[in-house]
Amino acid sequence: MEKNRLRQNARIRAGAMTNAQSAEDLRARRRPYQLEMWRRAQAAQHTLEFQDQLRSALVATGRCFEDFFDLGPVGTTEFFSRVPTLHVDRELLVYRDKQWTRQVEPNDLNDLWYLVEAVPYCDVVVTEHFWRRGIREQRLDAKYGTIVLSNLNELVRVLPH
Secondary structure, eight states, X not given: OXXXXXXXXXXXXXXXXHHHHHHHHHHHHHTTSOHHHHHHHHHHHHHXXXXXXXXXXXXXXXXXXXXXHTTHHHHHHHHHHTSHHHHXXXXXXXXXXXXXXXXXXXXXXXXXXXXXHHHHHOSEEEOOHHHHHHHHHTTHHHHHTOEEESOGGGHHHHSOO
């Protein structure tokens, strides 16, 4: 069992390293573009990723995929801004990728998975300093009414007694 667990952990670490390198490559390609283009690129990725769900929802309302595309780049970006988890995902990815002095960490993807669920739906979130600063700078804490801390000892200050 222990041997299998160690092998599994090694595969997970290798996958995380591969994801971090892919994210570094992507942000290097995006670097010359304005921030709004980054957001539009993320909206395009969400469209691709969720096309089956989008198509089903459109059909249920008597519309087709072309109607969605008629929103244009600005409209599709705004559409995904109204989906809290996707909005937080996009804004934290943009934040992380604009921190040129910090390399993408292998654990960033795990952090993001948890934060995209926690920030819009929890009253209090405790995360590392880097992500707390990003949440605050992107004003996600204000938008979703979330208190964001980077120290567990601070919970005493914000939790009801």
